[in-house]
Amino acid sequence: MIWQRGKMRSEAASQAIAEELVVHVAALRRYALLLLGDSADADDAVQETLTRVLARAKSWHTIGDLRPYLFSTLHNVFVDSTRREKRMATDFLSEDILASLVTPPSQQQHVELRDTVVALAKLPNEQREVVLLVGLEGLSYLEAAEALGIPVGTVMSRLSRGREVLRSMTSRETSRKLRVVK
Amino acid sequence: MTQDQTRVDDALDNDRLLRFVDGALDDDQRVQVLTALSSRPETVARVEAYLHQNARLRELGQHLPMHDSRTFRADLQGEIVRRLAGRRTRVAAFRYAAAAAVALTVLGGGTALTLDRLAGSGTSALRSSAGAPEIYFPFGTTQLAASEPAGLVTQTDAAPTDLASVTWLAGQVPGLTLSAPELDGIGLHLVRGETLDANRAPAIRLIYADEVGSRVVLYAAVARSNADHAFRLVPEGHLSLQWRRGPMIFALVAPTDSPQLSAIVELVGKGVAQALPRETAEPVPGTVPAAAPADGGPIQSIAVPPARPVPEVPKAAPEPAAATTATTTGDGVITPPTLPVATKANEPKPL
Numbered sequence: 001m002i003w004q005r006g007k008m009r010s011e012a013a014s015q016a017i018a019e020e021l022v023v024h025v026a027a028l029r030r031y032a033l034l035l036l037g038d039s040a041d042a043d044d045a046v047q048e049t050l051t052r053v054l055a056r057a058k059s060w061h062t063i064g065d066l067r068p069y070l071f072s073t074l075h076n077v078f079v080d081s082t083r084r085e086k087r088m089a090t091d092f093l094s095e096d097i098l099a100s101l102v103t104p105p106s107q108q109q110h111v112e113l114r115d116t117v118v119a120l121a122k123l124p125n126e127q128r129e130v131v132l133l134v135g136l137e138g139l140s141y142l143e144a145a146e147a148l149g150i151p152v153g154t155v156m157s158r159l160s161r162g163r164e165v166l167r168s169m170t171s172r173e174t175s176r177k178l179r180v181v182k
Numbered sequence: 183m184t185q186d187q188t189r190v191d192d193a194l195d196n197d198r199l200l201r202f203v204d205g206a207l208d209d210d211q212r213v214q215v216l217t218a219l220s221s222r223p224e225t226v227a228r229v230e231a232y233l234h235q236n237a238r239l240r241e242l243g244q245h246l247p248m249h250d251s252r253t254f255r256a257d258l259q260g261e262i263v264r265r266l267a268g269r270r271t272r273v274a275a276f277r278y279a280a281a282a283a284v285a286l287t288v289l290g291g292g293t294a295l296t297l298d299r300l301a302g303s304g305t306s307a308l309r310s311s312a313g314a315p316e317i318y319f320p321f322g323t324t325q326l327a328a329s330e331p332a333g334l335v336t337q338t339d340a341a342p343t344d345l346a347s348v349t350w351l352a353g354q355v356p357g358l359t360l361s362a363p364e365l366d367g368i369g370l371h372l373v374r375g376e377t378l379d380a381n382r383a384p385a386i387r388l389i390y391a392d393e394v395g396s397r398v399v400l401y402a403a404v405a406r407s408n409a410d411h412a413f414r415l416v417p418e419g420h421l422s423l424q425w426r427r428g429p430m431i432f433a434l435v436a437p438t439d440s441p442q443l444s445a446i447v448e449l450v451g452k453g454v455a456q457a458l459p460r461e462t463a464e465p466v467p468g469t470v471p472a473a474a475p476a477d478g479g480p481i482q483s484i485a486v487p488p489a490r491p492v493p494e495v496p497k498a499a500p501e502p503a504a505a506t507t508a509t510t511t512g513d514g515v516i517t518p519p520t521l522p523v524a525t526k527a528n529e530p531k532p533l
Contacts, residue, residue, distance in 0.1 A: 135236045136242070136243050141201075156196075159200060160200060167235070
């Protein structure tokens with residue numbers, strides 16, 4: 001009886017996690033798209049992530065916070081794929097995103113988003129990951145550290161460098177555009 | 183270096199600035215940073231740039247192309263099925279697929295139906311779970327057969343002619359050929375077919391879905407007795423159309439606002455008319471003659487629950503004592519009364 005009750009609790013917890021998992025799918029896809037730059041690769045990565053997580057259903061009770069866990073798994077998938085395919089930062093195909101960006105209300109906004117995508121594409125993978133996890137997905141430094149398997153200090157140093165690179169690139173773009181207008 | 187400068191430098195160190203930008207400081211610390219920033223215009227520009235980056239990233243997240251989730255789901259299902267096939271143990275495979283099924287069906291959203299086994303226990307019923315997702319293989323049940331990964335096949339992989347459940351049902355009636363109705367022409371794709379009960383009244387259900395995930399379920403069963411048959415139905419906001427044709431009984435469950443409803447009935451009716459052995463006038467052994475005119479199966483009744491429960495498929499043998507009123511079980515499932523054997527007098531009139 002006790003075993004059955006424990007089993008029921010475990011099943012309920014597993015089902016709750018399965019349902020919560022679904023809530024994060026959109027965020028995973030969004031993150032993967034900006035990380036990988038290609039929608040097909042991104043969907044593959046998210047599918048692989050979900051498949052891995054589902055395959056470990058037996059140990060779901062050990063998961064504390066699901067969101068960092070999911071991003072951590074996605075990070076591992078990403079690392080595996082870059083290792084396997086020797087993907088470099090220059091392989092980032094931001095055109096895939098640029099071509100299909102849902103047009104924002106103003107043209108200026110659209111241009112700024114394009115610039116952001118292009119600048120992100122030029123960031124090293126490690127910095128892009130941190131910038132996206134914190135800036136796009138709103139993970140805390142601790143959650144980002146957990147997701148990437150690195151210390152919080154490393155998260156902050158990568159974030160600082162990444163943001164500075166982005167700033168220099170977007171400010172150059174802005175000044176270049178101003179010159180063109182002039 | 184003055185004491186004031188030191189205080190400003192401390193307040194504006196790199197980590198603190200990042201935390202300020204990401205909203206990870208408490209109120210006192212934020213005030214300290216803002217005060218310190220007032221004397222450092224170059225740092226203000228940097229902070230503004232970081233804040234702007236965050237705003238752009240969030241905006242970017244809202245404008246990314248995240249449509250086509252249907253393809254994503256189908257691919258994910260396919261991937262899981264492939265993995266499932268590679269699992270070593272049946273137990274592990276079951277757990278894996280059960281978890282996947284829960285996640286996927288929640289992901290799929292759409293019409294919400296929860297089905298107990300049609301001809302199983304006395305409390306079997308279709309239950310309404312408004313807004314809740316359909317759970318095909320809930321944890322803790324034995325509904326998922328390890329040898330039937332087709333329960334998770336992708337929509338594109340579901341070939342109507344290959345449905346084992348349809349073939350199985352056709353095999354219950356000598357001389358009968360059946361195939362799953364093809365409703366692609368009206369935007370409905372076959373998701374999967376299931377055998378509902380091999381030991382009692384043989385029945386199957388075929389689940390179709392449209393582009394937005396709204397589902398239409400077609401039930402088909404072989405009549406084994408002379409009793410009046412009806413499927414238990416249906417969630418609020420859904421409609422059940424039931425009819426009988428030769429040895430077969432059918433029920434269609436669809437949302438009441440389904441624009442394709444009449445087209446579905448027409449297509450299913452045509453398909454069934456072609457499938458049945460019309461020329462063989464002799465009744466199939468073990469079955470009963472058609473209760474409805476043999477003109478393609480007019481609708482015999484329309485049930486819109488929960489106000490008007492309809493009787494369940496009778497058990498093969500022996501027939502339980504007829505209940506005169508509907509009963510409700512503890513979990514809210516309505517058990518409708520069992521109707522007596524159909525007679526000319528109480529047979530429902532065609533619409």
